[in-house]
Amino acid sequence: MSAELLLDFEYRPLTTVGARLRVASAGDGPPLLLLHGYPQTHLAWHRIAPRLAERYRVVLADLRGYGDSRAQQPDAPGAYGKRALAEDARELMAQLGHERFAVIGHDRGARVGYRLALDHPHAVSAFVSLTVVPILDIWPTVNQAFALNAYHWFLLAQPFDLPERLIGAQPEWFLDYTLKRMAQQQDIYHPAALADYQRAFADPAVRHALCEDYRAAVGEDVEADRADRDAGRRLQCPVQVLWSERPYAQEQHPLTIWRRWAEQVEGAAIRAGHMLPEAAPDAVLEHVLPFLDRQLAPGAQWVGA
Secondary structure (H helix, E strand, O other): OOHHHHHEEEHHHHHOOOEEHHHEEEEOOOEEEEEOOOOOOOHOOOOHHHOOOOOEEEEEEEOOOOOOOEOOOOOOOOOOOHHHHHHHHHHHHHHHOOOOEEEEEOOOOHHHHHHHHOOOOOOOOEEEEEEEOOHHHHHHHHOOOHHHHOOHHHHOOOOOOOHHHHHHOOHHHHHHHHHHHHHHOOOOOOHHHHHHHHHHHHOHHHHHHHHHHHHHOOOOHHHHHHHHHHHHHOOOOOOOEEEOOOOOOHOOOOOHHHHHOOOOOEEEEEEOOOOHHHHHHHHHHHHHHHHHHHHOOOOOOOEEE
């Protein structure tokens, strides 16, 4: 399935201190790491990664606990916090010879990406966030509409093992319902990518990891963001944010929020649903390519240099 969608990508397993990861890479040029979101695998990038690989060294990985990546100690405290997943990303890139690289993250992958940029500022040369603002800024804005739309946030974050039991009763149905909701009922998923998502989600260990991911989002991830904000830490790299077009109150606008966290911020709305890498790859690339070309060009300067 992976080979069908990513013909020129080389697959290899990599082991970090905390995880065993499925990793794929292709292309030449400045290194670029792509991090997927819930409830997917690295194949979420199949419409974007080959085109990026025409000018960059593109690395894809299943996040810890997703797809074919597994935590070394899945029940250890903090095993699925974004700090741990960010450390996976830094280690895997270092093993591939990339001490400094750009990051594009979607959904949960964007949360890993900004944590990576905060914890390891000299490792990240540029960061692109698709449909995400920091988790600390989300919780104060939760209202009825958000809660009804993002039902999985509140279900998966419940204590062990309530969501595991509920989802495990009909995992295929739950995944299908979730993916259709996230795609606004549009047919955006390639059959091979969908099959990979379904295969992974059928594994109880994956479903548990996804729950732990969302449990972290109401605990240690919020605390990590708060500690950084209280200490005045900000992202030192240029940031681009792309979001699904809809009305925002000024104080809740993605650019307003990200400018609290970084000095250099740009971005744009895209007329598509949440699953931007699969629903609107051309629009994403239209914005991402010029941004990366500017930031990764030889001699490019950035705030933290």
